[in-house]
Amino acid sequence: MFVHDVLIVGAGLAGMRAAVAVPSHLSVGVLSKVHPVRSHSVAAEGGINAAVDPSDSWESHLYDTVKGSDWLGDQDAIEILCREAPGDIMALERMGALFSRNAEGGIAQRNFGGLGFPRTCFVADRTGHALVHLLYEQLLKRAAQVYEEWYTTALIVDAGVCRGVVALNLLTGEIAAIRAKAVVLATGGLGRVYSVSTNGLINTGDGMALAYRAGVPLQDMEFIQFHPTTLKETGILITEGARGEGGFLFNARGERFMQRYAPKAMELASRDVVSRAAYQEIMEGRGVDGCVMLDIRHLGRAKILERLPQIYELSKIYAGVDPVEAPIPITPGVHYSMGGIATDIHGATSLPGLFAAGECACVSIHGANRLGGNALMETIVYGRRAGSRAAEVAEGIETSTSAAVADEAVARERARIDRWLAPRTGERIGVVREEMGRVMAEHFGILRSGERMTEGERKLSALRARVPETVLQDRGRLFNMELIDALQLESMIDIAGAIAASATARTESRGAHARTDYPTRDDANWLKHTLAFRTDTGVRLSGRPVTITRIPPAERRY
C-alpha cells in the first residue's frame, strides 16, 4: 500500500520544484510516466525570464507579460510571477545552476520576443537540461519517493475531495492506488494533440484530462501557441534565443519581412505576431519550399558555438545546414498550451485536495499568448507555490482516504485496462491518433474560421466514436507501450474536444487565436476567460472575468 502526505504527478520542472517545496517532515511521492530527467522540461532551450538586473524591474516584466497576453492574463497571477522570479533565480543559483555569465561575471541575460529588456537568463541553449538535472539532484536530496515509469490513469475522489491517484506500474503491470492527503498535477503540455509539434511524444495532456474527467474546468484551451521557428519538416524547435542573439528572418526575395508586421520590435515581436507573419509570407508565395529563412551567420562561428551550440547541431543533423555558412529553413509550428487546468494563485483547483502547476495548469500568466522564457519561470514559481500550499493542506488532514474507496477506484481502472487488453478486431490506435492530429492542424491552426472549426468539430466527434473500437496488437501486461498509447489517445481526444469547442465559441481574434471571420479583438464581449467542463453529452462552456489590477487594456503594437 502506498500512502503519502503529498503526491505529485509529474517530474518535470514544475513537479520537482513542487516536491522540493514540501517540508521534510512530510512524506512526498513523485510519480512520472518516464524517468524524471526525461521529462519534457529537459528540452527547453532558450531561457528563463526574471528581472535580476538592477536596471530592470518586476513592473516592466509585468507590463511586457500583460501586453504579450493580449490583456487576457490575470494581473494578480502575473504580478506574483514577476515579483518572485528574481528570488527564485537566486535560489536556483544557490542550488548550483550554472547560468551563462556576462563579461562582469554576473548572470548573462539575452533578448527574447516581446520583452522590453534583455531579461532571459540561460544556460547556453540547453537551459531546461541544466535545470532538470539540478532539480533531480534536489529531489534525491529531499529523499522523495519517486515512482518512475508509473502511468496515472485516474484521480481518487472521496466525498468530493481528491485523495490520491490510481496508477499503472509499466514495468510490472501492477495497478495500484497511491493515496495522499493532497495531490499536485504537474503533467506538462498537450502538443501531441496536433500532428506536428515541437513537443516530445510524451506531451499528451494526460493531467488536463484527469482533472477534466473529475469535473475540474479547463481554462482558455483555444489558445495554442505556434512558435515562429521550427526546423523544416521536423517540428524541432529552433530557440527564440537565436533571434534574441541577433538572428534575422527573411523571405524568398531576401526581405526582412518583419518590417511590414512589427516595424519596431521586428523579429522580437511576440510569438503570435511573428508566427502569423511568417505564415502569411509562406501562404502568399514569398516562402522558400514552404519555409522562411532564419539567418544567424553574422553572429560568427565563435558566438554560435558558445551561445547556440544545440541549434548548430540540430540544423546540421536534421536539415543538413551549417548555420555558420547558410540560413536555416524554418516554419511556424505548434509549441505550447496557454490554457490548462484552472487554478488560483496557490495552484488550487476547484476540486478540494487537487492542485496543478506548470504547463498543465492555467493560473493565467500567459493569457492569449505566452512570452518566451515565461513558461520555465512559471514552472519554478508556481511549482513552488503549489507544493507549499498542498503541504499546508496535507498538514491539516488526519488521514488519507479509506482503503475501500481506493480499492473501488483501482477496480474501475483495472476493468478499463482489461477492456483494452481483451482480444477483438478493429483499426489500430495510430490510425485514429494521426487523423486527430491532422484534423487539429487543418481546422484549429494558425488562422481559423467558424466554418472550418465547425467542420473540425464534426470530424473530431466521429473520431471520438472510433476510439473505443480501436485495438491493441500487444496484449501483454509488462511494459505495454501500446496500452499507454491507448490511454493517451483517450486523454488527447478529450482535450482536442475542449480546444475545439473553446476555439469555435470565441468570436474574436486575440493573441494566438486568430480568426479570418472575426479579425479584431473584441473587449466588449470577450475580455474573459473560457472555462470548459466535460459532460456526458459534450463540452459545456462558461466564462470568468479577467483580473485587471494595474494595466488597463490597450491596443497591442510591436
Ligand SMILES: Cc1cc2nc3c(=O)[nH]c(=O)nc-3n(C[C@H](O)[C@H](O)[C@H](O)COP(=O)(O)OP(=O)(O)OC[C@H]3O[C@@H](n4cnc5c(N)ncnc54)[C@H](O)[C@@H]3O)c2cc1C
Ligand atoms: C522544445 C521546447 C523548448 C522550450 N524552451 C523553453 C524555454 O527556453 N523557455 C521557456 O520558458 N519555456 C520553454 N518551453 C516550454 C517549457 O519547457 C515547458 O512549458 C515546461 O518545461 C513544462 O514543464 P512541466 O514541468 O509543466 O512539464 P514537463 O516537463 O513536460 O513534465 C511533465 C511530467 O509529467 C509526467 N506525466 C505526464 N503524464 C503523466 C501520467 N499520465 N502519469 C504519470 N506521469 C505523467 C511526465 O512523465 C513528466 O515527468 C519549451 C518547450 C519545448 C517543447
